[in-house]
Structures are given as C-alpha cells and as structure tokens.
Amino acid sequence: MFRVVIRSRSRLIVIPQRTALSTRSLHRSLIVQKSYSATAEVIHPSPILNATSTSHGGSQVQQQRQPVVQRSKKDIIEYLYKNQQRPIPTGKPNTILTNCPHCLRVRKASFAATIDLATGAYKCRTCHSKGSWHQFTKALHKKLQDGPTNYQVYDTSSLLRSNNSNTTSRFSRSLEEIENYPEHVSTELKQYWLEQYKLDPSVLELYRVGVAEYANQNAFMNENEDAAAATMECITFPQTTLTYAVGEEELGKKDEFKVETVRVKACASDQPNNTVAFDPPTANEATSAGLFGYHTIPSDADTIILTRREMDAMAAHQATGLPSVSLPTANYQLQESILPLMERFSKVYLWLDDDVDGQMAAERFAHKLGEPRCLLVNTNVEGEKDGPRTPHEAFMQDKNLQHILQTARRLKHDEIMDFHDLREEVLREVMNPEQTCGVQSKDLPQLNEILKGHRPGELTILTGPTGAGKTTIISQLSLDYCTSGVPTLWGSFEILNKRLAKKMLYQLAGKDLSKAPREFDVWADKFEQLPLYFLKFFSSTAIRDVLKACSHAVYAYDVRHIILDNLQFMLSQQGRSNLDRWELQDDAVAELRKFATEQDVHITLVVHPRKDVGDALDINSVFGSAKVTQEADNVIIIQKGESQRYLDIKKNRFDGTLGTIPYEFETDALKIRGLTEQEQQRFKQEKNSSSSYIPMYRGSSFSKTRIIPKKF
Numbered sequence: 032m033f034r035v036v037i038r039s040r041s042r043l044i045v046i047p048q049r050t051a052l053s054t055r056s057l058h059r060s061l062i063v064q065k066s067y068s069a070t071a072e073v074i075h076p077s078p079i080l081n082a083t084s085t086s087h088g089g090s091q092v093q094q095q096r097q098p099v100v101q102r103s104k105k106d107i108i109e110y111l112y113k114n115q116q117r118p119i120p121t122g123k124p125n126t127i128l129t130n131c132p133h134c135l136r137v138r139k140a141s142f143a144a145t146i147d148l149a150t151g152a153y154k155c156r157t158c159h160s161k162g163s164w165h166q167f168t169k170a171l172h173k174k175l176q177d178g179p180t181n182y183q184v185y186d187t188s189s190l191l192r193s194n195n196s197n198t199t200s201r202f203s204r205s206l207e208e209i210e211n212y213p214e215h216v217s218t219e220l221k222q223y224w225l226e227q228y229k230l231d232p233s234v235l236e237l238y239r240v241g242v243a244e245y246a247n248q249n250a251f252m253n254e255n256e257d258a259a260a261a262t263m264e265c266i267t268f269p270q271t272t273l274t275y276a277v278g279e280e281e282l283g284k285k286d287e288f289k290v291e292t293v294r295v296k297a298c299a300s301d302q303p304n305n306t307v308a309f310d311p312p313t314a315n316e317a318t319s320a321g322l323f324g325y326h327t328i329p330s331d332a333d334t335i336i337l338t339r340r341e342m343d344a345m346a347a348h349q350a351t352g353l354p355s356v357s358l359p360t361a362n363y364q365l366q367e368s369i370l371p372l373m374e375r376f377s378k379v380y381l382w383l384d385d386d387v388d389g390q391m392a393a394e395r396f397a398h399k400l401g402e403p404r405c406l407l408v409n410t411n412v413e414g415e416k417d418g419p420r421t422p423h424e425a426f427m428q429d430k431n432l433q434h435i436l437q438t439a440r441r442l443k444h445d446e447i448m449d450f451h452d453l454r455e456e457v458l459r460e461v462m463n464p465e466q467t468c469g470v471q472s473k474d475l476p477q478l479n480e481i482l483k484g485h486r487p488g489e490l491t492i493l494t495g496p497t498g499a500g501k502t503t504i505i506s507q508l509s510l511d512y513c514t515s516g517v518p519t520l521w522g523s524f525e526i527l528n529k530r531l532a533k534k535m536l537y538q539l540a541g542k543d544l545s546k547a548p549r550e551f552d553v554w555a556d557k558f559e560q561l562p563l564y565f566l567k568f569f570s571s572t573a574i575r576d577v578l579k580a581c582s583h584a585v586y587a588y589d590v591r592h593i594i595l596d597n598l599q600f601m602l603s604q605q606g607r608s609n610l611d612r613w614e615l616q617d618d619a620v621a622e623l624r625k626f627a628t629e630q631d632v633h634i635t636l637v638v639h640p641r642k643d644v645g646d647a648l649d650i651n652s653v654f655g656s657a658k659v660t661q662e663a664d665n666v667i668i669i670q671k672g673e674s675q676r677y678l679d680i681k682k683n684r685f686d687g688t689l690g691t692i693p694y695e696f697e698t699d700a701l702k703i704r705g706l707t708e709q710e711q712q713r714f715k716q717e718k719n720s721s722s723s724y725i726p727m728y729r730g731s732s733f734s735k736t737r738i739i740p741k742k743f
C-alpha cells in the first residue's frame with residue numbers, strides 16, 4: 032500500500048506536476064487546437080540510435096549505434112506525465128512500470144513496460160520489445176499521433192475567470208485538517224454505518240472516509256440563505272491519485288510513489304448519495320484526475336471495478352475483494368483526465384446503475400476505455416421488478432455480488448446485433464417506461480407533459496421571430512437539464528460565450544447578479560461545477576469542424592446535449608447563391624441528424640424563420656427547405672401572441688403529443704416560467720384558444736420506432 036499524502040506543492044516534492052498539468056489542462060480548457068501528438072515532444076531528438084538492440088512484438092531489429100545521452104529521472108517522469116502516461120511502482124527501486132508504446136491495448140497486460148529510471152532503457156514483458164529512452168519516446172510519439180484529437184472546447188472556469196486570476200482551485204481547509212478527517216469518524220458513526228449500510232469500519236478506513244463540517248451549497252441554490260450559512264456535518268470521500276515524487280538527495284528524501292488527495296466530496300452523513308459540497312469547490316484538470324478509492328489499489332492489480340458512487344465502490348470491494356473505485360461526480364462522466372489512471376488495468380468491470388442511463392453510459396465508457404478489456408455488469412441479474420439497481424442496493428439485499436460480477440458481459444460488435452442482444456435492453460425499457468421518457472424539465476413541467484422529457488439521440492429544432500427569446504429559453508432549458516446531470520456543450524455562433532455564460536449564471540442564480548455582486552463567487556463556483564462546456568467557434572464555421580469538436584466533447588466529457596445557436600450564423604458567408612445556401616443547410620442538418628443518432632446525443636438546433644413570414648409561425652416558416660423539419664424529432668416554435676408569448680410544439684416524434692405552453696418572462700432572472708392556473712385561464716379566455724393549450728394527440732407523428740410508455 033502507498034503512503035497517503037495530501038497535495039501540497041510546498042511540502043511534497045512532486046514531479047514537476049505543475050508543468051505536466053498545465054500542459055494537460057490546456058487540453059481541456061483554453062483554445063486547444065493541437066492533437067496529443069503535438070505535446071509528445073521527443074526529449075532526445077537525435078535520429079542516431081544507441082547500441083541497444085530492439086525487438087518489436089518479437090521481431091528483431093538490426094542493432095544500431097547511438098551516443099548515450101543522460102536523462103534525469105525528473106526528465107523521464109515529466110515526459111511521461113506530459114504525455115498522459117501514469118507510471119506505477121514495480122517493487123524494485125529506480126524502476127517504474129508504464130504502458131508499452133508497442134503493445135496494442137487489446138493485448139492482455141499491455142501496461143507492462145518497465146523503465147529503468149537511471150538509464151531510461153525500457154523492456155516490455157508482454158511483447159518483449161526493448162530499447163533506449165529515445166526509442167521509447169519515438170514509439171510513444173508515433174502511437175499518440177493516432178490518438179484522439181482535441182478541438183476548441185472551453186470549460187466554464189476559463190469563461191468566468193479573468194486572464195490574470197489564479198485558475199488553480201485550492202482546498203478550502205488546511206491540509207492538516209483534511210488529513211485528519213478520517214480520525215473524526217466516531218465509533219458510534221462507524222456502528223451506524225455498519226447497521227445502516229452494512230459497510231465494515233475497516234472498509235471506511237481503507238477508503239479514508241472521514242467527517243467534517245461543510246456549508247450546504249445546495250441550500251444556497253434553493254435560495255435558503257439561512258440554511259446555507261449554517262454548516263452541516265458531512266461524511267467526506269477523498270478522491271485520490273498516484274504520483275511519483277522525485278526526491279531531493281541533499282535533504283535525504285528518496286524518490287517514491289505517493290497518493291495525493293486531489294478533491295474531497297462531502298455528502299450528508301445520513302444520505303451519502305446526496306452531495307453537499309466539493310472541496311476544492313471547482314474542478315480543474317488536476318482535481319478532476321482523481322477517483323474515490325484509487326489509493327486502495329495494489330500496484331500489481333490488473334482488474335478494477337468502476338462504479339458510479341462511493342457507496343457502490345465500497346460495497347463492491349467489501350463483497351468481492353476486488354479494487355473498486357467510483358466516478359468523481361454522480362454525473363456519468365469519465366473525463367479524459369481520468370483515462371490515464373485506468374490505463375494499467377487489463378480488465379475493467381463497468382458496474383454502473385442497472386437502468387437505461389447507466390447502461391448507456393457503461394457502453395460509452397467501454398468505447399473510451401477500449402472494448403476488449405471492459406465487462407458490463409447488470410446488477411439486477413434475476414430481472415426482478417424491484418430488483419437492485421446499484422451494487423450497494425444489491426449488497427443491502429444480500430445478493431451474491433461475486434455471482435453478479437461473473438455474469439458481466441462484453442460489448443458486441445457495434446454494427447451487428449440480433450434480438451437476443453436487444454432483449455435485455457428492451458425488457459429494461461418495458462419494465463421502466465419512465466426512464467425512456469428522458470430527463471424531466473424542472474423549470475417548465477408543462478414541457479414534460481407534451482414532450483415527456485429530454486432524450487439522447489434526438490434532434491430538436493427551436494425557432495421563433497427575431498428577438499423572441501430563443502437564446503434565452505434554450506439557455507435556461509439547457510441549464511435545467513445540465514443541473515440534472517446532463518453534460519452539455521454549447522455552440523454559440525451569434526453571441527459571445529462570455530455574454531451567454533453571464534446570462535446562464537443569472538438564470539442559475541435566479542437573479543440579476545449586478546444587484547448582488549457579493550454573491551458572484553458563490554454562484555460562479557456552483558456554475559463551474561456543472562458539466563457544461565462551450566465551443567470556441569464564433570460566426571461562420573464549417574460543419575465539418577463543428578462536428579469534429581462535438582465528437583471530441585462527446586469523447587472527452589461524455590457530453591449528452593449539444594446546442595447550436597444558430598444554424599444561419601454558423602453557415603453564414605458559405606455558399607454563393609440562395610440555392611447553394613439551402614443545399615448547405617440541408618447537408619448540415621442531415622449531418623447533425625446522423626451525429627445525434629450515432630453518438631446518442633441530443634442536439635438542439637436554433638434556426639431562424641423565413642424573412643417573409645408574419646408573427647404567427649408554423650412548421651413551414653422555418654428557414655430553408657422542408658428537410659430541416661423532416662429530419663427533426665421535435666419542432667418548437669416561440670410564438671409572439673398579442674399579449675402573451677408561448678411555446679408551440681409542432682412536432683413530437685416520441686409520442687405525437689402537440690400543444691402550446693404560454694409563459695411569463697422574469698426580467699431580473701432572465702428566465703421564463705409557465706403560467707399559474709389562474710393566468711392560464713386568463714390566457715385561454717383572452718386568446719379564445721382553450722383547446723390549443725390542452726396537449727393534443729396526433730396520430731400522424733406517432734413514432735413506430737420508439738417504445739411508448741404505458742402511462743402515456
């Protein structure tokens with residue numbers, strides 16, 4: 032087991048982590064236009080090889096000569112971290128284990144190259160390749176060239192902070208205090224957790240679960256400032272990572288692997304799945320590169336269980352004895368920065384919730400991690416109506432977790448399946464119709480009555496007259512879904528990202544923050560915690576580039592909702608004549624449709640109406656040819672009535688229900704809200720349109736391809 036230390040740049044002689052991280056954080060945050068390979072600089076660029084013989088995959092390569100160049104340990108470790116290679120200890124001093132640049136990921140135990148830190152020479156126990164440090168970097172450089180490519184994606188922290196402010200998140204508590212959290216777990220609390228959650232005190236200790244007071248930021252979200260001001264006793268779950276610290280001989284400090292706590296998640300002690308706060312409150316590349324339980328994994332482990340929540344990880348470990356970790360947030364996001372931590376395992380059990388969302392996330396994660404080494408676990412193996420959904424629920428119900436693990440399945444080939452493959456998924460949808468409806472809107476429940484929810488894989492067109500509030504409404508709705516855990520990517524081609532972020536920040540706070548500037552930091556911290564990303568593109572951009580960036584966001588951040596505002600600005604100055612432009616637009620919409628289906632993300636596309644139409648729009652008023660609305664699953668029009676604006680749902684492929692939703696606009700919060708009963712009555716009378724508000728069922732747009740939940 033490794034020694035546990037808390038991240039402290041002053042106390043810990045970390046590998047020049049800052050350098051490594053600043054490069055990695057570039058990938059995520061600002062203006063990243065390079066591929067990974069661009070960072071894979073070869074430390075020793077000399078083309079002359081040294082005298083070490085090299086065999087790749089067993090085939091001998093002729094011996095060549097190369098002058099031996101001294102590489103310090105620090106250089107080697109720095110290079111590995113810079114290129115997303117996270118070494119682990121071997122048991123021998125001065126020797127580390129890392130991913131072999133020649134082994135393909137499909138090979139078992141590809142994390143099998145030992146590097147001698149004194150000479151830089153490497154040797155792989157799987158493919159038997161060996162060579163100098165120069166040959167290692169050259170091979171890795173080549174391998175990374177074929178890797179995924181980064182595109183222009185911002186995260187919220189780069190939008191909310193000015194250039195000269197310090198973007199590094201810091202713990203809100205002293206390191207000593209955080210280190211002492213586990214010691215605050217009283218015998219009574221351990222007993223309570225044993226009785227309540229069946230978790231053994233030794234497991235809590237192993238995972239370094241602690242206790243501390245944290246401010247309830249969720250109460251702040253609900254504008255209950257009194258509750259927010261009070262702190263509450265929380266159970267703390269540390270997220271850890273493994274780093275290699277190069278020692279300082281003159282101070283008598285040796286090199287060693289250390290466990291760093293990068294972030295603490297604080298949850299209600301009586302509701303451990305209810306997150307109260309994160310410390311540091313906002314995640315950056317360093318803080319998001321940790322997993323709950325990572326420090327518990329023995330260095331020779333080649334199997335890992337990845338769960339959604341801390342309780343699941345501990346239950347899985349207690350019941351199976353296998354190393355088990357959980358995701359940094361309860362959102363289904365396996366951030367790119369986490370991937371290097373997972374590289375060393377040749378078998379990964381993806382044990383997420385046994386429901387539609389969880390299993391879809393497991394499939395996505397398997398694509399990211401490499402399908403051959405991933406096994407997907409269904410907790411409810413017996414298919415019971417009220418069977419367990421999570422590992423911890425199964426544990427509480429005294430199910431045999433070892434047996435559940437043995438039933439784990441591999442992902443089949445993407446393009447080929449028969450009904451047998453689909454049977455389980457179909458059953459899950461039949462048994463849980465509400466899950467197929469998608470994420471519910473909290474701000475506009477009337478929208479759920481008509482569209483039933485926000486589902487991945489769909490294309491929604493939003494249109495409305497100039498200045499009617501398209502951006503305002505879709506920013507509010509996207510925020511609404513994002514706060515329910517839907518990772519979201521915004522492409523704002525018409526207004527600057529900082530303006531959009533400001534609007535969304537006001538909407539999150541539910542108030543005009545210029546009137547309460549002291550609250551800025553609280554809401555900005557909350558905002559930064561959302562899984563929300565922004566494309567850096569502005570105005571005319573080729574659809575090809577937009578889709579590449581979207582692909583990257585889906586890969587790197589598990590984005591599930593993409594908003595493109597708006598189609599005309601995105602395609603402006605492309606195509607010479609009107610006909611050209613229509614063709615361009617049709618092609619773009621077809622590409623977006625395909626992308627939504629293939630990547631299983633929801634795309635909301637804002638489209639302007641034709642210029643020649645009056646205020647009352649219909650489905651034919653959308654700019655361009657009929658293809659735009661034909662490709663769409665949902666068409667929503669903002670209508671500017673005489674006295675009342677309303678959403679007009681003109682197409683709903685899910686179950687055909689159509690209808691209108693009148694709303695009020697709250698100027699300070701920049702938000703809309705549905706009308707109260709009374710206001711609705713007034714609206715109906717005024718508009719004499721009592722029938723139009725009642726959701727209508729239109730058989731013609733009924734989808735044959737979807738399973739319609741019974742309750743609808």
Ligand SMILES: Nc1ncnc2c1ncn2[C@@H]1O[C@H](COP(=O)(O)OP(=O)(O)OP(=O)(O)O)[C@@H](O)[C@H]1O
Nearest residue numbers: 495496497498499500501502503504676695696701
């Ligand atoms: N229902 C509403 N009532 C009054 N003002 C509104 C309403 N909705 C939005 N606004 C305000 O109208 C302005 C334009 O809103 P917004 O940018 O969302 O419209 P848009 O339809 O996206 O505009 P464009 O056609 O230029 O893309 C903003 O200042 C916004 O605060």
